[in-house]
Amino acid sequence: QVQLVESGGGLVQTGGSLRLSCAASGRTISSVDMAWFRQAPGKEREFVSAIDSSGGSQNYADSVKGRFTVSRDNPKNTIYLQMNSLTPEDTAVYYCAGRVARGWYASRYAYTLWGQGTQVTVSS
Numbered sequence: 001q002v003q004l005v006e007s008g009g010g011l012v013q014t015g016g017s018l019r020l021s022c023a024a025s026g027r028t029i030s031s032v033d034m035a036w037f038r039q040a041p042g043k044e045r046e047f048v049s050a051i052d053s054s055g056g057s058q059n060y061a062d063s064v065k066g067r068f069t070v071s072r073d074n075p076k077n078t079i080y081l082q083m084n085s086l087t088p089e090d091t092a093v094y095y096c097a098g099r100v101a102r103g104w105y106a107s108r109y110a111y112t113l114w115g116q117g118t119q120v121t122v123s124s
Helices: none
Strands: 003-007 010-013 018-025 033-039 046-051 058-060 068-073 078-083 092-099 118-123
Antiparallel strands (some): 018 078, 033 046, 092 118
């Protein structure tokens, strides 16, 4: 059974940066396509970024393109989300997720592995 644990969230001012990590345990995720989603209070969980199992292909939501960078270190069984130029609109709980079956990378319903989330708060 895979467990995903996010870390790195916190409080940051507008324009600041954070780096989120998602560490997997229980089995390797080197063959698993991974993603980051976020959920703000009162809103649906939304896609942020995805990375394929090799790390060679990444996708981003338009709202974070050019500011966020997803990466992975398969030997460390960890994925990352570098977030720069943060704004209050980025405030949310951020979740990492793993997709072991076929499905659209941006759909939360395609993912069956989820972490517990880490809070990111950006102050104005």
